[in-house]
Amino acid sequence: MSRTRTAVFAALALVAGATGTALSTVPANAAAAAIPCTVDYTVQNQWDTGFTGAVTVTNNGTAKSSWNLKWSYAGNQKISSGWNAKITQSGSSVSVTNESYNGTLATGGSASFGFQASYSGTNAVPATFTLDGVTCNVDDGSSGGGDNGGGGNSGGGTAARVDNPYAGAKVYVNPEWSAKAAAEPGGSRVSSQPTGVWLDRIAAINGVNGGMGLRAHLDAALAQKGSSQEVVQLVIYDLPGRDCAALASNGELGPTEIDKYKTQFIDPIAAILADSKYASLRIVTTIEIDSLPNLVTNTGSSATATANCNTMLANGNYVKGVGYALHKLGAIPNVYNYLDAGHHGWLGWDTNFGPAATLFKQAATSEGATVNDVTGFITNTANYSALKENNFTVNDTVNGTSVRQSKWIDWNRYVDELSYAQAFRNQLVSVGFNSGIGMLIDTSRNGWGGSARPTAPGPTTSVDAYVDGGRYDRRIHAGNWCNQAGAGLGERPQASPASGIDAYVWMKPPGESDGSSTAIANDEGKGFDRMCDPTYTGNVRNGNNMSGALPNAPLAGHWFSAQFQQLMQNAYPPLS
Numbered sequence: 126m127s128r129t130r131t132a133v134f135a136a137l138a139l140v141a142g143a144t145g146t147a148l149s150t151v152p153a154n155a156a157a158a159a160i161p162c163t164v165d166y167t168v169q170n171q172w173d174t175g176f177t178g179a180v181t182v183t184n185n186g187t188a189k190s191s192w193n194l195k196w197s198y199a200g201n202q203k204i205s206s207g208w209n210a211k212i213t214q215s216g217s218s219v220s221v222t223n224e225s226y227n228g229t230l231a232t233g234g235s236a237s238f239g240f241q242a243s244y245s246g247t248n249a250v251p252a253t254f255t256l257d258g259v260t261c262n263v264d265d266g267s268s269g270g271g272d273n274g275g276g277g278n279s280g281g282g283t284a285a286r287v288d289n290p291y292a293g294a295k296v297y298v299n300p301e302w303s304a305k306a307a308a309e310p311g312g313s314r315v316s317s318q319p320t321g322v323w324l325d326r327i328a329a330i331n332g333v334n335g336g337m338g339l340r341a342h343l344d345a346a347l348a349q350k351g352s353s354q355e356v357v358q359l360v361i362y363d364l365p366g367r368d369c370a371a372l373a374s375n376g377e378l379g380p381t382e383i384d385k386y387k388t389q390f391i392d393p394i395a396a397i398l399a400d401s402k403y404a405s406l407r408i409v410t411t412i413e414i415d416s417l418p419n420l421v422t423n424t425g426s427s428a429t430a431t432a433n434c435n436t437m438l439a440n441g442n443y444v445k446g447v448g449y450a451l452h453k454l455g456a457i458p459n460v461y462n463y464l465d466a467g468h469h470g471w472l473g474w475d476t477n478f479g480p481a482a483t484l485f486k487q488a489a490t491s492e493g494a495t496v497n498d499v500t501g502f503i504t505n506t507a508n509y510s511a512l513k514e515n516n517f518t519v520n521d522t523v524n525g526t527s528v529r530q531s532k533w534i535d536w537n538r539y540v541d542e543l544s545y546a547q548a549f550r551n552q553l554v555s556v557g558f559n560s561g562i563g564m565l566i567d568t569s570r571n572g573w574g575g576s577a578r579p580t581a582p583g584p585t586t587s588v589d590a591y592v593d594g595g596r597y598d599r600r601i602h603a604g605n606w607c608n609q610a611g612a613g614l615g616e617r618p619q620a621s622p623a624s625g626i627d628a629y630v631w632m633k634p635p636g637e638s639d640g641s642s643t644a645i646a647n648d649e650g651k652g653f654d655r656m657c658d659p660t661y662t663g664n665v666r667n668g669n670n671m672s673g674a675l676p677n678a679p680l681a682g683h684w685f686s687a688q689f690q691q692l693m694q695n696a697y698p699p700l701s
Contacts, residue, residue: 161186162261164194164254169340170331174243177332179344180221181237182256184230189257191228192236194221196251202244205335208300209348210238219251227348237348239341241332283404283459284354289563290407290461290500291620291628294354297322297346301337302634305684309636311693314700319618320569321358321411321632323682326377326649327389330397339394343403356407358632360414360506361454363390364446368415369433370423370666371606371640372652380433383442387449395453398460408460411565411632412450414506416443417488418467421481428665444484448491455498463565464489466502466553468510469545470603473537482552489558500627501563502553504546507633509571509600509609512616514541516582516595523588531588532668533596533603540596542566543623550625563627568615569635573597574697575613597697604667607639607657608675608688613695636689642678651681 165181182194198217211222227236254261296319307316322342324330332338337345339359346357365383367376378386398408420443423434437443447464454460464485466472472481489499519540521528529536539545546564554560583594599611616622616629640657655661659676663669678685693700 160262161259162254162256164256164261166196166250166254168248168250169239169344170338171248172331174245175241176244176248177239177241177338177341179237179239179341181235182230182254182261183235184232184256186232186259188232188234189228189230192223192230192257194254194256195219196254198251199249200244200247202242202248204240204242206337207238207240208337208341208345210236212238212240237344239337239344239348241335241337241341283401284407286458287407288561289621289627290356290409294356294407294620295319295349296618296630297342297349297355297357299342299634300345302636306636306689309686309689309693311700312689315614315635315693318631319356319358320634321360321630323360323362323634324390324394325360325362325682327363327393330390330393339397343397343406343408346406347403350406354407355405356409358409358411358630359394360411360632361391361394361450362414364413364416365442366433366437367413368419369437370419370429370431371415371656372654375650375652377650380436380440380442383445386442386446391446391450391453395457398454399457404459406459408457409500410450410454410460410462411503411506412454412462412464413443413447414465415467417447417465417484418471418481419443421467421472421477421484423666444488444491447488448494451489451494451498452492455494461500462498463501463503464499465506466504466546466549466564468505468508469537469539469542470508470510472549473539473545475538478538478549478552482549482556485553486556486558496558499558499562501565502546502549503565503567503630503632504549505542505567505571507567507570507639508606509573509598509612510542510545510603511571511573511596511598512541512566512568512629513543514596514598516579516597517592519544521591523585523591526588528588528592531592533589533592535603537603541598542571543626547623547625564625565628565630565632566626567632568618568629569631569633570609570612570615570692571598572613572615572692572695572697573599573611574699575611575695577611577695578697601673602663602667602670605656605670605673607654607672608642608678608685609673610659610675610691611673611695612692613697614692614700615697617698635692636684636686638678638681638683638685638688639674640678640681642674642676645680647680649680649682 163183167179168176170177196219204214213220298319302320303316306312330339363376365378366380419434420438423429423431424438451462455462550564579595583591618630620628622629640654644653656672657674659674661672
């Protein structure tokens, strides 16, 4: 129940730097039925020149099929972006209308949205709000459990811990990615799919270039959640010396900056995720893509070793960083940690398979972490390995010769991601991980459909003809990883699709580049990797083959329209 105040309306100024502060004015002795609408306006994060806000409007009158909320600022606040509503501003006047999916407001029903804005001087809360022209009073949020940043557990209480967070749950649709996808011709066919939110640098926690930060995404997830269960997928990706064998995905932290990683990256993320406001969400964290697998394959004196990877092996900061992240995030009851496990074309060989599981166990028991902090593992993140090759198996022979001797398989034990993920799960359990761990497979770009998709096994004239003629994965080499030509969207995200698999996910948002085709100056710490250059003739890690990359690609993580169009064209299952 809301506390009552004697003032009918009051303009409350927010102290600069405060977070989680809500405007609170309710008329004295007014029955709820007499209040036509209530508004909870919350400043979540505030810095010298800007802030993020969250607004919940509750309709206490007749049910509505659409709505329009208005307010005016007393200062120079200027909204630059928003989510879960259409927001316009003229001078000091702000007008907010519903999206297509949240226009219905039943009696007692609520809608929530968020925004990012700039300001200077003071940041006073608006004094008056109107819903469809009717003046509202403002709920102080005390019924949600006190002053904890916007009204307590607005998502419906603490989420019970479950074995598979995806089971029976919706998955968060990132409105920023969704808008980009929907803006593409034909993109509305997939723009409602859930994708991962990448926290790939310290600045991403609060939002980059006017974009949504972590709290904004979590607030948007609460708005999408309603009375259902909701999964939010985060990619935690900023280790010191990150991705030591690939320049395109290098990060901002140097090899020795482990303390900065802990205190300026992991600790702030953990503090936000631990906010009781978000306790009703199931938060999936994908921990540090690519880094630990690099220690297995690209170190020592092997032909694929790099000096950077040997440095990270020697200083131990990959292991320490992963352990610290698992420990800090695993302490939060509604967080589910999934550790990166490469893909079958990386760790599927006998020489890599067992050592990788052992290394992952070492990381998962370092820096205070235990195997109980690991819900499972994810394979094929941001990669292209086919989910299931149906035209051959690893046990096939051609004229007495094993298909493992083909150039494509090259003695690997696995020919696709599903068989690899299921087998690697067993290996992980054998080295001490809990028997209930589940696997995720990123199917965002491994569909390999379109006219080039084989419909039958290849000819039996040789093992190479048999495998190459039948394989769905049309890459030149399984080591090619950057903006691959011919790729398509894979299986749509779904829970519990196969034994031992918690979900198929789109952790890599389709349409976001893997790296630039040419060198591009940037302040994101991202270098130019020749594997993203379509003219590159290769190195030992891809058998000295062509890179297979698309031309004219932007920096990693930036929108790549031509790739998105190709992914839709070659989707498998096909898009309707």
